Each structure stands twice: as structure tokens, then as C-alpha cells.
Amino acid sequence: MTVVLVCGVAGAGKSTHARRLEASGFARLSFDEVAWDAGHREHPLPDDVALAIHEDLRARMLALVGEGRDVVVDTSFWSRASRDRYRSWLAEVDVVPVVHHVVAPREVVLARLAARRGAGPHDVVVPPALAERYLVGFEVPTPDEGPLELVPTA
Template sequence: MSRDQVVLVCGVAGAGKSTLARELESDGYVLLSFDQTAWEAGHREHPVPPHVADEVHARLTGRLLSLVADGRDVVVDTSFWSRASRDRYRTVLAPTGVVPVVWFLDVARDVVLARLARRRGAGPDDVLVPPDLAERYLDGFERPTAEEGPVRVLTGG
């Protein structure tokens, strides 16, 4: 199987995206993390304000384009909760000829809620998500489909 040059790790908060992204990083991918970038800018609560999200995505996509131009393999760790968010990165990459592959972590609702309940706010991969917000995230999540482009579904829990 050929290696995906750009992986968009997709799933709700608590699905295991950051864990998967770090595994890919250990396999030679460059990791671009929304939460890490926001955390480094001093943002400890989610969701971040829309203007902050736009700034973080601008930094990530700028770095992504630079890395792709250098021929590097990249994993982008953010929720990609909507088709529009995934399409945004596809559009950014289109002029390069690189087609990103969405790796969707499909994890049971009860597992996600239990993981989020254990969070303590100790770092960018441990941001607190109150139960009511977690429920809204789960209910508002738009599952990726093959009609969008390449998708790998990874089940777990």
C-alpha cells in the first residue's frame, strides 16, 4: 500500500486523533496540530473564538504548503468536524496536486464521553470539554463520506 502524503485526522474530541497523529509522527510524518498551536498561543478552552480558529488554520495551512513543497509527509490533527473544514484543506492543497486522505476515527459515543470525562486540562491533548459541549460536538459532527474524496475509516474504542 502506498503511503498517504497528507493525512487529515478526523473525529470528535476524545476519539483518539492526537494519539494516532503522534503514531504517524513517529513513522516520519510531520505533525501539525490545531490544539497544540492554539495551546502555544495561550488558548486553554474550546471552542476557541472564530478569529483565533481562523488564525490557527492559516498557520497550519501555510506550514502544510511549505512542507508539501519540500516533499514531506504531513499529518494534520484537528477535528475536521464538518465537510466544509475538510474541503478547506483540500482546496488549499489542490494547486499542489496532492490529494489528502481523511483518516476518520469512528469511536462509540459512550467511549468518547468517558474519555472526555477523564480529562483534566493538563495540556493541548487534554483540553476540558464539559459534558453538554461534548454532546453538542457529537450531535453536530458531519461524518466524512467517500464522495468527498479518499477516506479511511478506523474503528476503535
């Protein structure tokens, strides 16, 4: 059984990668889809809302792992602390996740974000100033955290 944590800045192509894994048999859990379904159309979400969504994903992820399913979790995992939180949850059931760091050139990320129109959970509008904050604040995963694969996108 494999659990993949899909990590990257907004606009890098995380959801596209997660859907490819889903097509190969993984159960896909998406932070943005849960938020959208709950009526949240702007990011970043308030801390209490984000925490509740992560708790929901935790419960669903652990249930799927308990069924022996491969799982992909699609959220930014922008900080090491966020990745470590999921690692600690999975350690309780003796699973070591693999981080897939989806990497796209800065200009590609900014162009993708500029093209967003708010039409769905993977099209949430990210204003330029917020996009810059996301790029600057992103904590790049490193091999010392555990299994890591780089996933380049165009």
C-alpha cells in the same frame, strides 16, 4: 507524498493516531498544540482565533509539502466545509489528501472527555453539554468527498 487529514470528534483518539503516523515519518501539525501554545485553554475558540490557527497550519502544511514531506494534520475537521477548505489548499499544489476518520464508541468518547483535567493541549476540558454538541454537530465524512479511511479506536 501523502497528506492525511485526521478527522473525528473530541476524545475519539485523533492525536494518538496522528502521533503514530508521526512515528512512521510524517510531519505532524496539531491545531490543539498551536492553540495551547498561544494560551488558549478553552474550546471552542473564537472564530478569528481558529481562523488564524488554520492559516498558520496552512502555511506550515504547504511548506512541508513543498519539501516533499508526508504530513498529518490533527484537528477535528468536524464539518465537510473544513475538510474541503484543506482540500482546496492542497489542490493548488496538486495533492489529494486522505481523510482518516477516527471512530470511537459514544460511551468511550464521553468517558475520555469526562476524565480530562486541562493538563495540556490534548487534555482540554470539554463539559458534558459541549461534548453532546460536538457529537450531534459532527458531519461524518463520506467516500464522495475523496479518499477516506476509517480508523477504529477502542
